Amino acid sequence: MLLLVLKRILLGFITLFIVSLITFSGVEVLPGDACTTYLEREAYGAALEACYERLGLNTPAHERYISWAAGVLQGDFGYSLSGEMRINDVLGPRVKNSMVLASASILIGIPIALLLGIITALWRDKLPDIIISTITIFSMTIPEFISATLLILIVAIWLEWLPGIVIVPTGASISELLPNIILPVIAISMIMTAHMARMVRSSVIQVMASDYVQMAILKGVPYWTMVFKHVLPNALLPAINVVALTIAWLLGGVVVTEVVFNYPGLGRLVIESISNRDLPVVQALAIILASIYVSINLIADLMTLMLNPRLKSLQIKK
Amino acid sequence: MTLEKEQKKNNLQKVFEVIKTMASKPSGLIGLSILLFHVILAITSPLYVPYDYKAIDPSLMLQAPSSEYWFGTDSLGRDVFTRTILGGRTALTVTFFGSLIALLWGGALGIFCGLVGGKIDDVVMRIIDAFLSIPWILAMLLIVSLLGTTTLVLIPALGFFYGKGIVRVARAATHDVIAKDFIVSARARGHSNLSIIWNEILPNVRDAIMVEGAMRWSWMLLGFSSLSFLGFGVSPPTPDWGLMISNARGLMSFAYWAVLAPIFGLSSLIIGINLTADAFAKALGIDRSTKAPV
Numbered sequence: 001m002l003l004l005v006l007k008r009i010l011l012g013f014i015t016l017f018i019v020s021l022i023t024f025s026g027v028e029v030l031p032g033d034a035c036t037t038y039l040e041r042e043a044y045g046a047a048l049e050a051c052y053e054r055l056g057l058n059t060p061a062h063e064r065y066i067s068w069a070a071g072v073l074q075g076d077f078g079y080s081l082s083g084e085m086r087i088n089d090v091l092g093p094r095v096k097n098s099m100v101l102a103s104a105s106i107l108i109g110i111p112i113a114l115l116l117g118i119i120t121a122l123w124r125d126k127l128p129d130i131i132i133s134t135i136t137i138f139s140m141t142i143p144e145f146i147s148a149t150l151l152i153l154i155v156a157i158w159l160e161w162l163p164g165i166v167i168v169p170t171g172a173s174i175s176e177l178l179p180n181i182i183l184p185v186i187a188i189s190m191i192m193t194a195h196m197a198r199m200v201r202s203s204v205i206q207v208m209a210s211d212y213v214q215m216a217i218l219k220g221v222p223y224w225t226m227v228f229k230h231v232l233p234n235a236l237l238p239a240i241n242v243v244a245l246t247i248a249w250l251l252g253g254v255v256v257t258e259v260v261f262n263y264p265g266l267g268r269l270v271i272e273s274i275s276n277r278d279l280p281v282v283q284a285l286a287i288i289l290a291s292i293y294v295s296i297n298l299i300a301d302l303m304t305l306m307l308n309p310r311l312k313s314l315q316i317k318k
Numbered sequence: 319m320t321l322e323k324e325q326k327k328n329n330l331q332k333v334f335e336v337i338k339t340m341a342s343k344p345s346g347l348i349g350l351s352i353l354l355f356h357v358i359l360a361i362t363s364p365l366y367v368p369y370d371y372k373a374i375d376p377s378l379m380l381q382a383p384s385s386e387y388w389f390g391t392d393s394l395g396r397d398v399f400t401r402t403i404l405g406g407r408t409a410l411t412v413t414f415f416g417s418l419i420a421l422l423w424g425g426a427l428g429i430f431c432g433l434v435g436g437k438i439d440d441v442v443m444r445i446i447d448a449f450l451s452i453p454w455i456l457a458m459l460l461i462v463s464l465l466g467t468t469t470l471v472l473i474p475a476l477g478f479f480y481g482k483g484i485v486r487v488a489r490a491a492t493h494d495v496i497a498k499d500f501i502v503s504a505r506a507r508g509h510s511n512l513s514i515i516w517n518e519i520l521p522n523v524r525d526a527i528m529v530e531g532a533m534r535w536s537w538m539l540l541g542f543s544s545l546s547f548l549g550f551g552v553s554p555p556t557p558d559w560g561l562m563i564s565n566a567r568g569l570m571s572f573a574y575w576a577v578l579a580p581i582f583g584l585s586s587l588i589i590g591i592n593l594t595a596d597a598f599a600k601a602l603g604i605d606r607s608t609k610a611p612v
Contacts, residue, residue, distance in 0.1 A: 141589050
């Protein structure tokens with residue numbers, strides 16, 4: 001068991017190591033580097049040399065990778081290109097803002113998703129299921145920027161209930177952020193909830209058809225006792241992994257949603273740094289987002305492992 | 319000769335049967351009709367658009383919908399109806415060829431890994447995992463911003479990025495059949511690896527890979543239009559839904575029609591492809607309801 005956990009963590013680190021290699025060599029291989037994009041047309045002769053010197057780009061690639069990776073391991077991402085600021089100072093408030101947005105969406109989204117998934121599964125192919133399933137299919141297929149734009153149009157512009165665009169500084173405190181994040185949270189949790197509800201639904205349906213549930217029905221176990229004692233624990237277990245993958249997949253969608261609402265989080269920083277060709281910041285973002293993805297998956301794996309007695313003595317099938 | 323002809327006829331019959339099964343349920347029928355409508359529109363729309371999609375006329379700025387301009391005009395005085403019915407052409411072309419590329423390289427690598435196994439398989443899967451953990455949007459934005467936003471960059475970039483999920487599916491499907499008797503006996507007969515892949519494995523994993531490819535198509539469309547929306551997709555004045563939405567968004571408190579028309583176009587196409595892919599999966603007997611969108 002302990003060995004299995006350690007192996008999982010090691011695999012996570014290997015994945016992150018490969019990610020760092022990919023992003024580093026990707027930036028290396030693609031045409032243009034930090035200096036040519038920074039200096040643009042003046043990128044020749046002495047100015048270019050001086051820039052290479054200043055950023056240390058004249059050393060071989062593998063040496064730069066090692067010193068960069070060493071910095072990252074100590075939590076230091078180096079300096080950004082445009083503002084010559086420490087990347088850590090740029091990232092700090094952004095990470096916090098995005099965390100507020102993400103945790104609010106998850107806290108609201110997961111309970112609703114569970115509820116909807118269970119309702120649709122228990123009343124399968126009846127009216128509640130048909131209505132809810134249709135809505136979930138719509139909200140999970142429509143792109144984030146469309147549902148966000150429609151939300152602004154309807155709630156903020158036509159009904160004038162809430163502000164449509166977030167106008168808070170990057171360093172705002174959580175109490176300043178909260179009233180502004182209602183619409184972004186609705187936009188993000190709508191899609192997330194739809195995905196999860198669908199998975200919970202099919203998971204519950206699968207368990208309902210299993211032998212032990214049929215057995216419980218035949219034994220005369222009351223319906224709701226059966227649902228809570230026999231069905232749900234078994235149905236929610238496989239859903240954990242899928243939910244984790246969904247959350248991780250949504251990282252991409254959060255970027256778009258933040259841009260639509262002008263929310264000062266990591267997502268907008270992605271767009272800003274790429275527009276400014278601030279490659280050091282892009283590299284840092286890639287590592288951070290990949291670590292979030294890897295850790296969410298790791299946590300899900302460990303939770304499944306802990307909750308499932310059968311897996312405790314078994315190797316997980318990859 | 320006759321045998322081959324018969325085989326071809328059988329294949330054609332199978333295709334018809336799958337389409338018939340798909341259309342037998344209302345959701346599949348709706349999906350197929352929406353998709354067909356969009357494809358026909360994309361192919362024929364240049365023949366009958368009422369106005370020039372790039373003709374800028376300041377005197378016609380932000381006109382409300384009327385009998386002359388069915389969906390009104392945008393902030394540059396261009397006809398929104400014209401731009402909306404042309405708006406799916408680039409998206410459909412790019413994502414169709416993109417998914418084709420994704421299907422081919424993802425399927426090939428997946429089958430190869432599933433068949434070879436061992437160290438090579440381990441290494442490749444680790445790299446695929448690493449690619450999966452980089453958010454698609456960050457990678458796409460980086461590639462596009464450094465290489466340019468032409469279709470020649472977008473198609474292979476999208477094709478590459480959405481193919482990694484197919485690798486996993488193809489590999490898993492190959493694992494499922496690899497231990498079956500017919501493969502063992504093909505090996506015993508002395509068939510080469512290539513012949514085994516072509517004659518034994520491919521017919522058995524084809525369905526799973528094609529369903530995955532159909533699903534990728536709708537996600538790729540979502541990704542492509544997100545890129546356009548963020549200003550990293552096709553460049554103006556090309557009519558494109560994502561771009562139109564992002565341009566008209568600032569003025570939507572006044573000119574909501576310029577936003578709603580492309581929103582309707584894009585949403586209906588994505589829903590159409592999704593319903594079609596779902597019906598396709600069901601017609602081939604593949605359950606994808608428990609899969610995560612990775």
